[in-house]
Amino acid sequence: MEKVIIFSAPSGSGKTTVVKHLLQMRSGQLGFSVSATTRKPREGEKDGREYYFLTEEDFRARVERGEFLEHEEVYKGILYGTLISEVERLWSEGKAVLFDVDVLGGMQLKKRFGNKALAVFLRPPNKEVLMQRLRSRSTEVEHQLQERLNKAEFELGYEKDYDVVVVNDKLDETFQRCETLVDAFIAAP
Ligand code: ADP
Numbered sequence: 268m269e270k271v272i273i274f275s276a277p278s279g280s281g282k283t284t285v286v287k288h289l290l291q292m293r294s295g296q297l298g299f300s301v302s303a304t305t306r307k308p309r310e311g312e313k314d315g316r317e318y319y320f321l322t323e324e325d326f327r328a329r330v331e332r333g334e335f336l337e338h339e340e341v342y343k344g345i346l347y348g349t350l351i352s353e354v355e356r357l358w359s360e361g362k363a364v365l366f367d368v369d370v371l372g373g374m375q376l377k378k379r380f381g382n383k384a385l386a387v388f389l390r391p392p393n394k395e396v397l398m399q400r401l402r403s404r405s406t407e408v409e410h411q412l413q414e415r416l417n418k419a420e421f422e423l424g425y426e427k428d429y430d431v432v433v434v435n436d437k438l439d440e441t442f443q444r445c446e447t448l449v450d451a452f453i454a455a456p
Pocket residue numbers: 276277278279280281282283284285400401403404435436437438441
């Protein structure tokens with residue numbers, strides 16, 4: 268069966284770290300759905316790898332053309348969206364699709380794919396840890412950091428809507444748990 272795995276988590280929870288790990292460990296079975304965004308690339312990010320970096324004009328034109336499965340203004344003035352073409356590309360390669368999306372996008376995708384989808388909510392042990400991780404990554408300036416923390420508060424309210432919740436405390440344990448979850452989901456009929 269064609270399957271999808273949705274990962275959502277408040278910014279700074281470790282989602283990128285976990286998703287990258289899974290893609291490395293299960294490269295034959297999983298493929299990453301590269302989203303489109305209007306935010307600027309961070310240092311080290313490459314167009315077409317982490318995201319398709321689009322102008323707002325281009326993004327909105329694609330919305331009009333119906334190219335997205337879902338799209339959200341995740342942060343003020345910054346759009347993110349899941350492209351239908353990514354799912355088609357990965358399914359045609361025989362892979363399950365891995366999504367890294369915010370909670371609203373995650374819920375839309377879960378609704379869309381139903382039991383073809385496993386929705387995983389990753390969260391930090393507590394807010395202090397989240398704050399520390401966000402600061403240590405230091406990719407955001409202070410006002411963006413505050414916006415991300417506010418958003419994290421909002422996102423934490425959605426964990427009950429996900430199929431599974433994984434608390435990201437010790438990273439090696441999180442990796443193990445996620446690998447087990449993914450393997451079981453892929454193996455299921
Ligand atoms: P997200 O994609 O959810 O915003 P990242 O994967 O970028 O989060 O992680 C945020 C920061 O926290 C990174 O610097 C990452 O190395 C670190 N991190 C992630 N998981 C853990 C963990 N279990 N323990 C300690 N630090 C972690």
